[in-house]
Amino acid sequence: MEKIIAQKTVQVNEEGYLTNFAEWNKEIGEEIAKENNIVLSPKHWEVINYVQNEFKNEVPLTIRKIGKSGVVDIKEFYALFPVGPLKTATKIAGIPKPAGCI
Amino acid sequence: MKRLVILGAGTAGTMMANHLHHKLNRKEWTIDVVDERTEHHYQPGYLFLPFDIYKPEDIIKSIKDFIPSDVNLITKKIDRIVAADNYIQMAGGDQLHYDLLIIATGAKIAPEETEGMNGAEWQHSVFDFYTFEGALALRNKLRDWQGGNLVIHITEMPIKCPVAPLEFAFLADSYFQHKKMRDKVNITYVTPLSGAFTKPKSTAALEHLLEEKNISIESDFAISEVDNENKTIVDYGGKVIPFDLLVTVPTNKGDELIARSGLGDDLNYVPTNKETLQSKDHANIFVIGDATNVPASKAGSVAHFEADILTENILHFIKSESLSATFDGHANCFIETGNSKALLIDFNYTHEPVDGMFPFAGVGPLQLLKESKMNHWGKLAFRWIYWNVLLKGTPIPFVSANMSTAGKHFN
Structure with a gap:
C-alpha cells in the first residue's frame, strides 16, 4: 500500500515497513522515529547505518548480532530503541522486519 | 582410491552414509564416517521423556547398527577441519585426508x-x-x-x-x-x-x-x-x-569443532548455499542438517529432504556437472497438542504452513494445521519410521523432497 511519509509517497506493508529501500531517505527515517516517540541522536544513526549495511550485504539481523557489532551493546540498543528494538530500528531504517528465521 | 568423509553420525550423517554407499562407485571411493559418540539418540523422543511417555531405552540405539558395513565408522574425537589442505586433524594426532567432505555435526x-x-x-x-x-x-x-x-x-x-x-x-x-x-x-x-x-x-x-x-x-x-x-x-x-x-x-549453536576450524558464523553454523547445500567457501565441502546456516527449520525432516538433494549434487560434483538439484526448504512437522492429538504442518522457504489435506489432496488421511487423533498416531508411528526407514535413506512413500502444493489452501 502507499503512504505519505515526510511529504514523500512510499510503498509500505501492512505493518508500516517500507517495501522498497530505494524510496527511503533520512527525513522518512526521522518521521518514522517520531511516530515511535524516538528523537534520533548521532548514536541512533550509527545503529541505523549499521543495520542498513547488513541488509545490503544480505546478512540476517538478530539482536545478538547487534550486540556483537561494536556499534552498541544490547543494553545500549534497548536504551536507544526501548520497545522491540530490532523491529523499531529496522522500521526507521527502511528495511524489512527481521524474520526471526524458522 | 578417493575418499569421502562424513563428519557426524547423527540423523543427517547416517542418512548420507546410507544413500552414498549405494550410489558411489565403490571401486573408486571409500567412505568414512567420524563421530566420537557410540549412541544414536532419537532426539524427537526427548520431548516425551519428561512426561514418562517414552523410556530412555525407546530412544537410544547404537550408531554402528545404522552405518552400512562397507563404510568405515571411526569413533574418535575430531580436533579440526583443515579445509585449505583437505584433511581432518584428529584429536589423537592422526590426519584423515579427504577428496570430498560432508559436514553433519549438528547443533547443541x-x-x-x-x-x-x-x-x-x-x-x-x-x-x-x-x-x-x-x-x-x-x-x-x-x-x-x-x-x-x-x-x-x-x-x-x-x-x-x-x-x-x-x-x-x-x-x-x-x-x-x-x-x-x-x-x-x-x-x-x-x-x-x-x-x-x-x-x-x-x-x-x-x-x-x-x-x-x-x-x-x-x-x-x-x-x-x-x-x-x-x-x-x-x-x-x-x-x-x-x-x-x-x-x-x-x-x-553449531559444534565447537566448526569454530576451531574457522568455518562458521557467530553461532558456529557453516555458511551454506541454501539450494545446492555446498559450502560457500570450499567447493569440495557440503553441509547438511542442523550444521548449516540455511534459513530452514533445524529438524530431522529437513535433513531427510536435504539428503535426497545432497546425494544428487554429490554425484553431479563427482562428474564435474553443475549442481542442478535444488533444495526448497521443505519441512514437515507433527506438533503434539496433548490429550492424544496433534497438528501437522508442511512448508518451505517460500510457502508458509496452511490448512488442507496430506499427503493426498482432498483425501489425507492427515489434516494440515488442524488437531486430530490421526496426526498424533502419525507422530508416534514416526519413531518406528525413523529407525527403520528414515535413517536407512529409504524414501518415505508419497512425500517428496521438495514440497507439494496440492491439497493445500493458499489464499
Missing part, C-alpha cells in the same frame, strides 16, 4: 551464552529438554513437583525443532490434568518472537490453542539473565517473569 545447546542460566538452579529449578540428561532430570523433577509457576522459555532463534517448546507446553497442560493438579500450575510461554510462531497462519492457529489450554504467552522477550536468587528471568527491556520451574531452550 549453549546455556553458558546467557548470564545465570547454568547457575545454582541449573537442574534444580532450571531445566532444558534438548539433551538426554536434561530431559531425564526434568522427568524426575516433574514426578513429584507440587505445582506453581511453570515457565517455558525460548532464549533466541534459531533453535532445533522450533515447535518443540510449544509441544512441551501443550503436553505439560495434558500431563498436569491427568495428575489432577492442573489448577495448581500456571503455565506461561515466553518467546523472543512476536507471537507463538514465525509464520502468520500457524501463529494464529497455535495462539488459539494456547488460549484454549489456558497457557499465557509473553512475546518479544529477549532474555538478559536468569536470576537464580529471586527465581526470575529478566529481559533487556526490564520485564521480569517469576518461575518456580523454568524449562528453557538455551541458545543453540
Whole structure:
C-alpha cells in the first residue's frame, strides 16, 4: 500500500515497513522515529547505518548480532530503541522486519 | 582410491552414509564416517521423556547398527577441519585426508551464552529438554513437583525443532490434568518472537490453542539473565517473569569443532548455499542438517529432504556437472497438542504452513494445521519410521523432497 511519509509517497506493508529501500531517505527515517516517540541522536544513526549495511550485504539481523557489532551493546540498543528494538530500528531504517528465521 | 568423509553420525550423517554407499562407485571411493559418540539418540523422543511417555531405552540405539558395513565408522574425537589442505586433524594426532567432505555435526545447546542460566538452579529449578540428561532430570523433577509457576522459555532463534517448546507446553497442560493438579500450575510461554510462531497462519492457529489450554504467552522477550536468587528471568527491556520451574531452550549453536576450524558464523553454523547445500567457501565441502546456516527449520525432516538433494549434487560434483538439484526448504512437522492429538504442518522457504489435506489432496488421511487423533498416531508411528526407514535413506512413500502444493489452501 502507499503512504505519505515526510511529504514523500512510499510503498509500505501492512505493518508500516517500507517495501522498497530505494524510496527511503533520512527525513522518512526521522518521521518514522517520531511516530515511535524516538528523537534520533548521532548514536541512533550509527545503529541505523549499521543495520542498513547488513541488509545490503544480505546478512540476517538478530539482536545478538547487534550486540556483537561494536556499534552498541544490547543494553545500549534497548536504551536507544526501548520497545522491540530490532523491529523499531529496522522500521526507521527502511528495511524489512527481521524474520526471526524458522 | 578417493575418499569421502562424513563428519557426524547423527540423523543427517547416517542418512548420507546410507544413500552414498549405494550410489558411489565403490571401486573408486571409500567412505568414512567420524563421530566420537557410540549412541544414536532419537532426539524427537526427548520431548516425551519428561512426561514418562517414552523410556530412555525407546530412544537410544547404537550408531554402528545404522552405518552400512562397507563404510568405515571411526569413533574418535575430531580436533579440526583443515579445509585449505583437505584433511581432518584428529584429536589423537592422526590426519584423515579427504577428496570430498560432508559436514553433519549438528547443533547443541549453549546455556553458558546467557548470564545465570547454568547457575545454582541449573537442574534444580532450571531445566532444558534438548539433551538426554536434561530431559531425564526434568522427568524426575516433574514426578513429584507440587505445582506453581511453570515457565517455558525460548532464549533466541534459531533453535532445533522450533515447535518443540510449544509441544512441551501443550503436553505439560495434558500431563498436569491427568495428575489432577492442573489448577495448581500456571503455565506461561515466553518467546523472543512476536507471537507463538514465525509464520502468520500457524501463529494464529497455535495462539488459539494456547488460549484454549489456558497457557499465557509473553512475546518479544529477549532474555538478559536468569536470576537464580529471586527465581526470575529478566529481559533487556526490564520485564521480569517469576518461575518456580523454568524449562528453557538455551541458545543453540553449531559444534565447537566448526569454530576451531574457522568455518562458521557467530553461532558456529557453516555458511551454506541454501539450494545446492555446498559450502560457500570450499567447493569440495557440503553441509547438511542442523550444521548449516540455511534459513530452514533445524529438524530431522529437513535433513531427510536435504539428503535426497545432497546425494544428487554429490554425484553431479563427482562428474564435474553443475549442481542442478535444488533444495526448497521443505519441512514437515507433527506438533503434539496433548490429550492424544496433534497438528501437522508442511512448508518451505517460500510457502508458509496452511490448512488442507496430506499427503493426498482432498483425501489425507492427515489434516494440515488442524488437531486430530490421526496426526498424533502419525507422530508416534514416526519413531518406528525413523529407525527403520528414515535413517536407512529409504524414501518415505508419497512425500517428496521438495514440497507439494496440492491439497493445500493458499489464499
